[in-house]
Amino acid sequence: MDTMQDTPLIRPAAFEDVRAMLAFDAYASSHPERQYFLEESVGKQQCWVALRAGAVIGYVVLTYHFFDHGFVSLVVVAPGHQRQGVASRLLAAAEAACTTAKLFVSTNQSNLASRRLILKAGFVPSGVIENLDEHDPELVYFKRIRA
Numbered sequence: 001m002d003t004m005q006d007t008p009l010i011r012p013a014a015f016e017d018v019r020a021m022l023a024f025d026a027y028a029s030s031h032p033e034r035q036y037f038l039e040e041s042v043g044k045q046q047c048w049v050a051l052r053a054g055a056v057i058g059y060v061v062l063t064y065h066f067f068d069h070g071f072v073s074l075v076v077v078a079p080g081h082q083r084q085g086v087a088s089r090l091l092a093a094a095e096a097a098c099t100t101a102k103l104f105v106s107t108n109q110s111n112l113a114s115r116r117l118i119l120k121a122g123f124v125p126s127g128v129i130e131n132l133d134e135h136d137p138e139l140v141y142f143k144r145i146r147a
Contacts, residue, residue: 007085008050008051008052008057008058008081008085008086008089010048010050010051010089011048011049011051012045012048012049013038013047013048013059014042015039015042015043017042017049017056017059018035018039018042020056021038021056021076022038024057024076024079025076027076037061038059038061041061041073046061046062046063047059047060048060048090048093048094048097050077050081050086050090052081056078057077057080057081058075058076058077058078058081058087058090059074059075059076059090060072060074060075060076060090060091060093060094061074062094062098064099066104068100069100069101069102069103069104070094070098070099070100070102070103070104071104071105072091072094072103072104072105075087075094075105075117077090083113088120088121091105091117091118092121095121095143095145098145101144101145101146101147102142102143103123103142103143103144104126104142104143105118105123105140105141105143106129106140106141107138107139108133108136108139109128109136109137109138109139115139119141121143123141123142123143124141124142124143125139125142126141127139127140128140
């Protein structure tokens with residue numbers, strides 16, 4: 001359990017954070033379009049970072065392209081900081097910032113850690129999307145955050 005001084009600070013991402021975000025994002029190393037997506041998300045004020053000791057250790061992106069509802073597109077935490085509550089804090093920040101009544105998030109069926117995180121954050125299963133990744137369905141989750 002995090003102590004108060006270990007609890008990460010969550011703040012809106014700045015363009016200067018993108019390089020640090022890409023450095024621990026394994027997907028980004030083989031998908032250069034991730035940099036453009038992150039820069040666009042920062043520019044639209046749809047990205048928040050988690051910091052410890054001034055260093056970026058995680059980020060979350062909240063968009064509104066999922067049928068005009070809030071959708072958590074990404075939650076990424078640096079390997080050395082995983083399973084320490086950082087992703088939970090980032091999800092909570094996205095929820096607090098969400099301007100719609102419904103918030104959605106998704107993950108691959110194979111990603112058990114992400115599924116546990118999402119359920120622990122109070123989301124409920126909402127559906128399945130086949131054929132995004134071969135033989136690994138995308139599970140969609142929902143949370144009503146206001147009436």
